[in-house]
Amino acid sequence: MYQHQGEDVFVIDGHIHMWDATEENIKHEGGEQFIQCFYDYHTGFTPDERQRDLDDYRKFTPQEVKEDLFTNYVDMGVYQPTHLHEFYTKGFNTVDDLGQTLYQEHPDRFVLNGRWDPRDGEAGLKELERQKKEYGIKGAKVYTAEWKGDSKGWRLDSDEAYEFLEKCVELGIENIHPHKGPTIRPLNKDAFDVGDVDDAATNFPELNFIVEHVGLPRLDDFCWIGTQEPNVYGGIAVAAPMALGRPKKFEEIMAELMFWLGEDRITFGSDYGIWDPDWIIEAIMDMEFSEETVEEYGVEFDLEAKKKVMGENIAELYDIDIEERKKQFQDDAISHEFGLGESYGAPASADD
DSSP states (O other), rough: EEEEETTOOOOEEEEEEOBBTTTTOOOSSHHHHHHHHHHHHHHHSOOOOOOOOHHTBOOOOOHHHHHHHHHTOEEEEEEEOOOOOOTTTTTSOOOHHHHHHHHHTTTTTEEEEEOOOOGHHHHHHHHHHHHHHOOOOOOOEEEETBBTBBBBOOTHHHHHHHHHHHHHHHHHEEEEEBBBBOTTTTTGGGGTTTHHHHHHHHHHTTTTEEGGGGGOOOOHHHHHHHOOOEEEEETHHHHHHHHHHHHHHHHHHHHHHHHHTTTGGOOOOOOSSSHHHHHHHHHHOOOOOHHHHHHHHOOOOOHHHIIIIIIIIHHHHTTOOHHHHHHHTTHHHHHHHEEEEEEGGOOTTTOO
16 A cells, blocks of 8 residues: 555556457457557656566556556556457457456456447447446446447447447446547547537536546646536546656646646546556655646645545545455455555564
């Protein structure tokens, strides 16, 4: 468990993956372009000594995910699936990949989100029902630039998407996580435009829209939507590594988000495995707003605000009792495997 200034900070990584982009799984040249683009993001921001080889980067196993998250300050992870069946034979990062492995073994350590695509029609609605029945999902990741046949994207404010949002209301899947950020080759940048969130959020006040990547590079558009719609949140995955590599840019992004949305509607995500979480968490927790920023925006990124961003806000969205989880984690399988019990308040063993 991470500590800052002598205080515990419960970290819920709101954006994690476990993908397979091995050559055997790639069925379309877009699959190779996609993972190469991810790798460019990885090497562009990761400190030199922490960069992975491309071959190692192509696939993450359940054991690697556990080690990379829970030995690097993360207490819980929110899994965000991205199927990409047009590019990958078995899919890139599917609901069942984690659901039938890590979530099955450690349900208290992971939030498993589902996934839907309105172009799947009736079969997609039935699949969403299966995800809810089998895994009890409370959220869903949606990827509006995903290719399907001749289609290279869809809109969240379309009639077809509304049918799925209505189904989410019916099933109690309250948290919708649209990817609205930088494009990944060969997907189309405009298909990630944040503009379709506005109407959807207005028409579905029962749902929360956690906009992943805060609309980058359309931050202004996102902030204007977010300040209008109280059920819109900003997930800072992709912005987060800038805390180390582009600290002034990250300060600007966070100041805008806190000015427009407030500290209660911002959620942390490392975007693992594009990046490992530990150095990102350290950089965010060490960052302070300059006097000029505080004066201009009237907000401060103090310890209480950081605690909300790093875990408390996502805990609120997913009904996670942090104090209860800390008690559970004193003696759970993950803490036993990695020797973490004392960090959650467990007494030291007699062998120590």
